[in-house]
Amino acid sequence: MALVFAFVAGPAMAAGAGAPHLEGSELGLIWVIPFAGMLLSIAIFPLIAPHFWHDNFGKISAFWALMFFVPFTLLFGWELALYEALHTLIGEYIPFIILLYSLFTVAGGIRVTGSLVGTPQLNTGILLIGTVIASFMGTTGAAMLLIRPLLRAIEVRRHKVHVIVFFIFLVANIGGSLSPLGDPPLFLGFLKGVSFFWPTTHLFVPMVLVSVILLVLFYVVDSWLYRKEGGKFGIDQHTKEMVAQGKLEQTDEKLGLEGSFNLLLLCGVIGGVLLSGFWKPGVSFEIFHVHAELQNIVRDVILLALAWLSLRLTNDESRKNNGFNWFPILEVGKLFIGIFATIIPAIAILKAGTDGALGAVVSSVSTETGEPINLMYFWATGILSSFLDNAPTYLVFFNTAGGNPEMLMGDLSQTLLAISAGAVFMGANTYIGNAPNFMVRSIAEEGGVKMPSFFGYMIWSGGILIPIFILISFIFFI
Template sequence: MAVLALGGLAASPAFAAEALPGAHMSLWWALPFAGLLLCIATGPLLFHHFWEHHYGKIAAVWAGLVIVPLAAFYGLAAASEAVLHAMLLEYMSFIILLFALFTISGGILVSGNIHGTPLFNSGLLLIGAILASVIGTTGASMILIRPIIRANDNRPFNAHVVVFFIFLVSNIGGSLTPLGDPPLFVGFLRGVDFFWTTVHLLPDTLLVGGLVLAIFFVLDTILHRREQGLPKIKDPTPDSKVRILGLVNLPLLAGVIGAILMSAAWKPGVEFTIQGVHVELQNLVRDVIILVLAFVSLVVSPKKYRSANGFNWGPILEVAKLFAAIFVCIVPVVAILRAGMDGALAPLVSLVTTASGQPNDMAYFWMTGLLSSFLDNAPTYLVFFELAGGNPQELMTTFATTLAAISAGAVFMGANTYIGNAPNFMVYAIARNQGIRMPGFFGYMLWSGAVLLPIFALSSVIFFG
């Protein structure tokens, strides 16, 4: 998920799932989540017109299939506390941040005709990956996705550019600081030093990111040459000088990051209780500041810049509706996962410990990563952080490779699916909205499986084997 979609989540280490007896819940509780994922995967392909007009209702039905049984089996109080915790402390902060970054970045226009050559595309992906650790994967993705789409809008083959953009800018690039990706910010709030990830994940990030970028350059070069023999497509973007407009939004982006850091550093000890859910003052202030910055951007940014960006509310509405259901549907799944060896997922949890009782670093990497591909990667990170002992001083020293494995798995493998990290689906929605023929849910997983999984396997052997 994005720079700090974890604002409310990380500020309060308890999860919604804690109100539920995860040790006594069977895997049947995961069915609504699986059904929702299946609909997201197949809806745009098998019943596109119906899905386009009714995806919000479909998502609401799956969410209802979690809420109603939870209330029936565990009581209205426990069910409402779990769901309200997910919505008030996790989802609201998540969607407010995405809304702000989507809105503010939509007012930044890279004008002019940038021609998407393999060298230029590779350079922009590299810049975006570096930027992701500074302003977060969501911030970097929202600023750069429209320019890279515009640069390649006259190419017959351009969907792969967006796919690799998701790999590098929306995920892998955010691995070097707590500002880059929510799991790392969770670790920072739990006591992991700010630059610990920079030092310990840099070699892994350089290897994984470098190999992915190299594969992209080779593939883009091959496709670019193949395009030379195809009929020319008229470039919809007229040739003109390249300029960056709407720079007034840059301080607003900085303000968003500042608000997040403020909520992590300022602890006034004031909170409000809503149906058993404790909402802390610093989180309310943060979310209000972020919303104000978004509305300031709408006022101060010329409408012509947004129009030139092809800006509309469709993508953020789609993300808001679908992820509201996702956040509800993962509540029982996370409850089971948090039960550890006492829960229905005990066979998976047992894989991370060797027979001698020592942590299995490679298993930590793969288990954290594979679950982060489908669940919220911040809660997944924290669950395995706790399974590894939960002591930040020990994890940064004696068990440094274990913490590195958990961190790398959570960040890197968010790229495995469209829902592994918040900006993935946002980028997908924007690209599809602007006419890019993006692969579907399973089609994207074929890309990630072919490109990323072999690289992750090599990385895990080198660094965690």
């Protein structure tokens, strides 16, 4: 295999003195095979061998990571391989998983008490609230805060899948459009010089349009299914049947909130993330050419401390009644280490721009005279963000468009709008398009909702979201 990779890919040498450097322009598309294998494993194994997948998905993730790193090490040397591994771990994966862990832990300590019945009005209201708050507490924070109350509300419903799918569309993705806190691509733009409120003013109309269409469509679909289930009488009868079968416990709890101090801890998580963006002490620690900046280390320590406080202060019984367990974060952690590892060559190829194996994609966003084609920026950024990490994909096309924040916020504001909307909106196209998608799916399945497969979910997103994105294209980018 190493010989095959060497023949097709050619040498990607370390960059002489200083840190090793991966030349994406010298990598062939064959290096993307482990990443494709990782995605196909996520898509196919749960369908053909669900029990094997459940018991071994961590090993499968490790297998595909080794399928990249072993040939890579043999061909390009241990120094470059070690550098890329450490760069991915320290600069990307560890901060990513710490943020998810802290949000998962803190939000899991907030429990809405009382009887919630998943009527169309209540379900739509939860989706609306989640969409609104996602821009201020992040799509992951909003999703982790509201998914469990929503699951409790629809526990008595027969049709549940559509509720979770629309929740992923709105709360876990599109709702995060209005600030750098909402989604990682916008935070990267903020760090590159895009003003904090630029997404608020420019993405507001597209985000509201997409959200209103989805909320109205959801209400219509949910109302039809609710009536099909027999309306309130049908729900009441179904509830009695579930209680009789021991699948549901009757409760006389009053509507309220347990663990409300976790809301303050959530604000602390947001503050820690913002701190790493604003505070630049200029201090870093080097581990084999990889720099760990002080502000990022402080942020991660703060997030871990907040998660520890949540675990210490939240009643264990309350977490248990909230359906909290560690499997969803373990699943995301094990799968995404494989994704982060195997995605290294794909991102390197993209960063090579027109000189890379995906040069045709990068060059398609501009005319021969260098004028940006906003429609292509929207779709190229969006489609790649659906399968690759949307943060570096955003950065690739941000730089392709010139990388000058003043110009991109000025004369090229529609181009920046296309890049931003593509990265944020189309993260909803697949389970791996945005981290909370996978977590929501995992929590829903732990809660008894049989979610669509990887490809099954794409049928949902393709049938519902793609027509809406085509409409957005005509209104804003043509």
